[in-house]
Amino acid sequence: MSKHLIGVDLGGTNLRAAVIDRQHRVLTKFECPTLAIEGSQAVINRLIGGIEEAMRQAGLKQADIAAIGMGIPGPLNQKAGIVYSTPNMPGWENIPLAALVRERTHITAFIENDANCAGWGEFVTGAGVGVRHMMMVTLGTGIGGAIIIDGKLHTGRDGTAGELGHICIIDGGRPCGCGGRGCVEAYASATAVTARFKELLDQGWRSPLAVKRDFLTTQDIFSAASGGDPVALHIVEETGHFLGVMASSIAEFLNPDRCIVAGGMIQAGAILFDAMRQACLNRNVHPSRTMEIVPAALGGNAGLVGAADQARVRLEAGE
Template sequence: MGKFIVGVDLGGTNIKISVFDVNYNKLMELRKATEASRGPGYVLTKIGDMVNYMLENLNIKEDSVYCMGMGIPGLLDPKEGKSYFSPNFPGWNNIEVVKEMSKRFSFPIFIDNDVRVNLYGEWKFGAGVGVNNLVLITLGTGVGSGIVMDGRVLYGATASAGEIGHMNMYREGRPCKCGSSGCYSRYVSAVGIINTFKEKLHQGKNSIIEQWVGNDLNGLSPKMVSDAYDLGDSLAYEVINETAEILGFGLANVVNIFNPEMIILGGGVSLAGDKLLEPARHIMKKHALKVSSNACSLVQAKLGDSAGMIGAAVYASGRIL
């Protein structure tokens, strides 16, 4: 057995890679801009160059590497090592990731969805240690999720189990890139919060944020809404509360369907903390089945943006075993 494991977390903004020993102690970490617009070939070459650089720096030979795991956004087939589609990666269609990476490296390589590798990280080393029934929901630009049930990660028929972000919250709501409308992610994500804020401005409401951005709403961020809330801004208060309410109803559905003992919330939007989580928790408890909701705790993720790297390493080791 090799002595080292590589974990790759491919994001729309950054490529994050760590090299671990077999006990998952981090030996080195490297982050570089993804530059996704330059195409899949460029991105995969860059990942290979980064891995090479790290192994050389650590004086690790290829035959000492046990395996490499890669977390990749979008729809993919983990068994075939193929990525079908990634929404924020131009030209990223039917990419043979494992085949391409295996031209450079002799050790085994495995891919999985980026949120699921985050799940492996939080489950084994973060907020979910020792928990056998849990759901991780990441609230970022969109909404991602991964599910552990009875100690096993759920995949489903097409490895897309747990697309909680596309749960319908309104029969005919905001249009979604998936082709449907009214999806959960269109309301509780970063994009959702910004759209809710803009809709309320168009209704004639006012906010201190207008002064902050000089009336250029392209500069608007969920953190600004959170900061304005802390300053007592009535519109920000309305937006956060409305977001928390929809978040809570969605969480009630998650509790009823999956019966987890823990829901972990991660991603940038979750950093708003209790102002978002407390009302969401209250609604979840009120509207989910009592026995199930009493058994379920709602917590924040612990590992931040390191979860994907260690999770990818854990996942790859598991695939070999």
């Protein structure tokens, strides 16, 4: 029997480690708060503890594990195994994470961007099964993405390809967290959706959600949109439109089979997806009009499964 793999998903809020078999099944999973405020050393200790706990629960030893794959939320160098920085976790500057984990666990370890891991997970066992070329857009506080071309994760020259959130959809448009303007993230991330909703309220649009103004979540807005609230409906449709404009641009130069949309916002359902599809259909060009747009299938496990399987890919490539 082939050895198992370990997938790690290091998030700003929670960290998770799982033992995953060669059929991409999650055998055991450990989860705990990241407590990022305690700094990188404490988080790395917790991460290694999580790996050991997931192995213990599965009754496995170091010799039973082929490799560890870790999804990290920030710019990094895959080949060198170094995390350059993480926007939401203090004390992570140039951390040689892969080497540190290898030293402590005596298991080969690899790192990859977390959105790439989630995209790869969907590709191998989720909504991307059956295609060779796909993109994934992950909608959260920001917007992440992954690009898979001809069955391979495309990471680019610096390992930072797939930052779909910073594709410009409106030149000189809304300010984005990256310092630029007009990025799709400034329009369609969860943060941007609630901000745009409040702006309409400030302009005098009337919605029953006005009473919750300062505590609004995207979930509130999606429920209200399904319930027929015209302000919420407008915002969700417009969000789908913005995402469609972005997806169509990518469709034109990559010609992917499928665009997968992930993240909590996919709960918005048909209103969001139909608007996104319509924006692509409005384009008079074949790749946009024929690309499938579908919701992600794996939920929170995509990153774990994808991190583990990317470790397999890199181990087999002789890294």
